[in-house]
Amino acid sequence: MSETTNAMLVGVGGQGTILASRVLAQLLLDAGFDVKMSEVHGMAQRGGSVTTHVRFGRRVAAPTISPGQAHFILAFECMEAARHSHYLREDGVIIANTRRIPSLPILIGREAYPDDIANRLAGRGVDVRWLDASAVAAGLGNVRVENTVLLGAFSTFLAFPEDAWKQALRTVIPAKHIELNLAAFAAGRRLTQQ
Amino acid sequence: MKTLMSGNEAIARGAWEAGVRFASAYPGTPSTEILENMAKYQEVRSQWSVNEKTALEAALGASLGGVRALCAMKHVGLNVAADPLFSSSYTGVNAGLVIVTADDPGCHSSQNEQDNRYYAQAAKLPLLEPSDSQEALDFARTAFELSEEYDTPVLLRVTTRVAHGKSPVATGPRTEATAPAYERTMAKHVLVPAVARPRHAAVEERLVQLQAYAESSPMNRIEWGSRRLGVVSSGVAYQYAREVLGDNASYLKLGMSFPFPDALARSFISQVEQVIVVEELEPFLEQAVRALGIDVKHPIEGKSLIPLTGELDSRTVALSLAPALAAAEGRPLGTASAPPDSGALGTVGELGNLSAPGREAEQVVGRPPMFCAGCPHRGVFYELGRLPVMVSGDIGCYALGAMPPFAAMDTCIDMGASIAAGLGFQTALDILRPGKPARTIAVIGDSTFFHSGMTGLLDAAYNSVGVITIILDNRITAMTGHQENPGSGFALSGAPAREAQLAALVRAIGIEMVQTVDPFDLAQVREAIAVAMGDPGPSVIIAHGPCALLRRLAVKRLAYQVDQDTCRKCKACLRVACPALCVEGDNVQIDAETCVGCGICSQVCRFDSIRQARAAEGGEE
Ligand SMILES: Cc1ncc(C[n+]2csc(CCOP(=O)(O)OP(=O)(O)O)c2C)c(N)n1
Numbered sequence: 001m002s003e004t005t006n007a008m009l010v011g012v013g014g015q016g017t018i019l020a021s022r023v024l025a026q027l028l029l030d031a032g033f034d035v036k037m038s039e040v041h042g043m044a045q046r047g048g049s050v051t052t053h054v055r056f057g058r059r060v061a062a063p064t065i066s067p068g069q070a071h072f073i074l075a076f077e078c079m080e081a082a083r084h085s086h087y088l089r090e091d092g093v094i095i096a097n098t099r100r101i102p103s104l105p106i107l108i109g110r111e112a113y114p115d116d117i118a119n120r121l122a123g124r125g126v127d128v129r130w131l132d133a134s135a136v137a138a139g140l141g142n143v144r145v146e147n148t149v150l151l152g153a154f155s156t157f158l159a160f161p162e163d164a165w166k167q168a169l170r171t172v173i174p175a176k177h178i179e180l181n182l183a184a185f186a187a188g189r190r191l192t193q194q
Numbered sequence: 195m196k197t198l199m200s201g202n203e204a205i206a207r208g209a210w211e212a213g214v215r216f217a218s219a220y221p222g223t224p225s226t227e228i229l230e231n232m233a234k235y236q237e238v239r240s241q242w243s244v245n246e247k248t249a250l251e252a253a254l255g256a257s258l259g260g261v262r263a264l265c266a267m268k269h270v271g272l273n274v275a276a277d278p279l280f281s282s283s284y285t286g287v288n289a290g291l292v293i294v295t296a297d298d299p300g301c302h303s304s305q306n307e308q309d310n311r312y313y314a315q316a317a318k319l320p321l322l323e324p325s326d327s328q329e330a331l332d333f334a335r336t337a338f339e340l341s342e343e344y345d346t347p348v349l350l351r352v353t354t355r356v357a358h359g360k361s362p363v364a365t366g367p368r369t370e371a372t373a374p375a376y377e378r379t380m381a382k383h384v385l386v387p388a389v390a391r392p393r394h395a396a397v398e399e400r401l402v403q404l405q406a407y408a409e410s411s412p413m414n415r416i417e418w419g420s421r422r423l424g425v426v427s428s429g430v431a432y433q434y435a436r437e438v439l440g441d442n443a444s445y446l447k448l449g450m451s452f453p454f455p456d457a458l459a460r461s462f463i464s465q466v467e468q469v470i471v472v473e474e475l476e477p478f479l480e481q482a483v484r485a486l487g488i489d490v491k492h493p494i495e496g497k498s499l500i501p502l503t504g505e506l507d508s509r510t511v512a513l514s515l516a517p518a519l520a521a522a523e524g525r526p527l528g529t530a531s532a533p534p535d536s537g538a539l540g541t542v543g544e545l546g547n548l549s550a551p552g553r554e555a556e557q558v559v560g561r562p563p564m565f566c567a568g569c570p571h572r573g574v575f576y577e578l579g580r581l582p583v584m585v586s587g588d589i590g591c592y593a594l595g596a597m598p599p600f601a602a603m604d605t606c607i608d609m610g611a612s613i614a615a616g617l618g619f620q621t622a623l624d625i626l627r628p629g630k631p632a633r634t635i636a637v638i639g640d641s642t643f644f645h646s647g648m649t650g651l652l653d654a655a656y657n658s659v660g661v662i663t664i665i666l667d668n669r670i671t672a673m674t675g676h677q678e679n680p681g682s683g684f685a686l687s688g689a690p691a692r693e694a695q696l697a698a699l700v701r702a703i704g705i706e707m708v709q710t711v712d713p714f715d716l717a718q719v720r721e722a723i724a725v726a727m728g729d730p731g732p733s734v735i736i737a738h739g740p741c742a743l744l745r746r747l748a749v750k751r752l753a754y755q756v757d758q759d760t761c762r763k764c765k766a767c768l769r770v771a772c773p774a775l776c777v778e779g780d781n782v783q784i785d786a787e788t789c790v791g792c793g794i795c796s797q798v799c800r801f802d803s804i805r806q807a808r809a810a811e812g813g814e815e
Contacts, residue, residue, distance in 0.1 A: 012561065013563075025360065029362060034361075034362065035361065037360040037361070038358065038359040038360070039358060040302045040354065046563035061436040062434050062436075062508045063359035063430065064507050064508070066510075067509055067552050068509065068550060069509070079559065079561070080561075082556040083555075083558050085556050086553040086554060088553065103559055104564045104597070104771060105562075106559060107564075107768070107771060108599050108769070109768050113559070114558055120556065121556070
């Protein structure tokens with residue numbers, strides 16, 4: 001089943017990874033793929049790591065991505081990109097937000113936020129495309145749409161027309177937020193479209 | 195057009211299509227969304243029960259009364275509901291009764307990873323195990339038919355990845371169901387010994403018939419691929435096996451795994467060269483296969499290869515199978531001519547890819563869950579952490595009180611255990627250190643108190659054991675995602691409900707000293723604990739403050755700020771572990787976006803350097 005494509009969305013509770021993965025899943029369903037998506041609920045709202053696995057192809061069996069199997073990792077937060085990097089295939093790509101969100105051990109002063117993540121990953125030959133989605137979202141007037149900015153950046157790595165993405169956004173995102181999200185998506189695309 | 199549904203949504207949909215009219219549950223990950231989705235269907239009376247036992251009793255009553263009923267719970271919930279479960283097997287049903295158990299291999303959000311398939315065996319009930327959302331819907335529908343046809347409750351077992359995993363589903367219309375009018379049937383429903391004895395015989399007879407059904411049920415199927423390897427599997431484990439082996443194996447895919455289809459399995463096994471049972475957790479299927487006692491050319495493998503603990507994934511299955519396959523053949527399966535040591539597994543589905551060594555995990559600072567900004571539990575655990583007491587913990591968001599920097603918990607056992615376990619611990623202290631004022635403090639959430647803490651408190655009152663109980667009344671069942679409960683004032687439907695009066699209830703139980711405190715006021719909390727410790731008897735403190743994420747009770751308060759001029763950089767405020775506080779260089783900063791103004795941090799500052807925004811700004815002007 002090697003024609004299955006595996007994408008992981010990783011971040012911190014509250015960053016909107018789940019909404020982004022719902023848009024992606026909608027796109028894939030509209031395009032006629034078999035899709036499996038897996039996320040673990042539970043303590044997500046309490047500031048823990050959140051991951052969503054999205055797999056698509058002609059026929060998808062397993063609901064989760066194993067280490068070494070992900071073609072893409074869309075990381076919403078810097079440390080989360082590193083934490084999940086072993087899920088990446090040799091030829092996989094991480095699209096990562098540079099945003100840093102301190103976790104409990106850092107907040108209580110027991111550990112420091114690592115400064116060398118980009119270097120560590122580069123040193124191990126991991127292909128990471130860093131972008132500042134939070135700044136782009138803030139520029140659009142709402143940091144909360146960083147998820148859609150990231151999705152836009154990720155969209156240029158998959159062979160779907162931009163219109164199909166917009167359609168999926170319209171299906172999933174409530175009408176009152178759609179214009180802002182379409183703008184965020186377009187801005188995200190520009191970050192990776194050269 | 196198919197829609198993407200989680201297994202839980204699909205179960206609710208399937209039950210709705212089957213004409214279900216009553217549904218009950220107590221929340222618990224990964225089962226909670228079943229009832230949350232059910233509540234969207236107007237034709238169904240859906241309710242949160244106070245615990246799994248009452249939920250199942252209610253569903254059984256509804257079934258006997260003549261409406262199709264669904265009851266859902268997490269795996270450990272079935273322990274609580276085990277008593278009615280076993281009895282319901284004897285009473286049988288009138289309208290269909292389906293019980294969903296959502297197991298949690300890997301303990302994503304549970305205290306253990308028990309395998310509830312054994313409950314089907316022990317209670318002698320048919321067991322269905324869907325492996326994706328479409329099957330979840332289809333099996334839920336079928337379960338109601340089976341229930342009525344065989345006069346039995348049906349156990350539908352999902353695991354986290356099926357319950358929360360999403361995949362495309364084709365839906366159907368609802369069919370209303372009709373059951374025979376209720377008739378008093380004492381010979382079946384009044385389980386006194388004289389009734390129970392013949393009912394046991396009837397249950398055994400039913401199992402024989404169910405087994406005959408399992409042999410030809412469309413839920414049990416053989417998928418032929420290479421006959422060199424035969425895989426016996428069920429649930430999500432089947433999906434992992436498929437992923438890894440593709441058409442390089444044949445599969446006996448069991449949707450109905452108890453009673454076990456002996457003849458079908460025998461026939462399958464006789465047509466393959468080697469058998470591997472691939473299943474998560476316990477060797478449930480493997481034991482059934484071994485019990486067949488068949489002599490196959492190759493030994494039957496199962497838990498000899500596949501881990502007994504933890505959750506499976508494709509890679510684990512691939513790594514587990516690879517050596518055995520190579521050994522059995524003298525060469526890796528699927529490679530026509532490669533030498534034994536070539537390690538060339540690449541032709542077997544994804545096996546090659548999946549068993550490659552891969553990258554090592556990057557070590558970065560952990561990201562454990564923590565109390566939210568404005569959480570009412572924070573202050574209580576801050577105070578408890580400073581006291582030389584035994585803290586008898588319980589299950590809920592407040593279990594995070596065990597995390598650093600609070601580390602203020604001695605035990606966390608099962609839902610509702612804190613008070614009775616605290617009673618026991620207090621008794622041990624009383625026996626071993628007579629005359630010393632060593633105390634045990636039980637902490638318990640509102641939902642957990644209603645679930646099964648009340649009975650422990652009654653024990654403490656009745657037996658006069660001086661355990662102190664703090665009820666963390668945050669007005670909601672927070673941990674599982676904000677479900678209503680008898681104290682919250684609302685029902686599952688969102689409609690207003692009768693609100694249980696905690697303080698009155700506690701008094702009626704026989705507790706004389708009942709104090710209610712504002713958990714955002716540390717001095718009040720401290721004082722109340724001191725008063726309780728000064729009294730030898732059992733007493734209760736109700737810490738009454740809403741969950742910070744509960745919108746309807748949210749109070750808008752100004753954010754706090756650190757006055758860097760007077761701050762002595764002692765970092766005492768970091769001991770409240772608030773996500774709004776972080777260190778930048780030597781300074782502690784409060785993120786105005788995250789701070790909800792609860793003020794706990796300002797109360798632990800000895801230099802009065804943390805003040806609400808307006809006050810601080812005023813000072814600068
Ligand atoms: C027998 C059982 N049923 C359900 C659960 C799932 N569960 C864990 S914590 C919890 C809710 C706790 O709510 P509450 O006591 O109000 O505390 P809060 O999370 O609001 O602080 C539930 C339902 C469980 N662990 N065990």
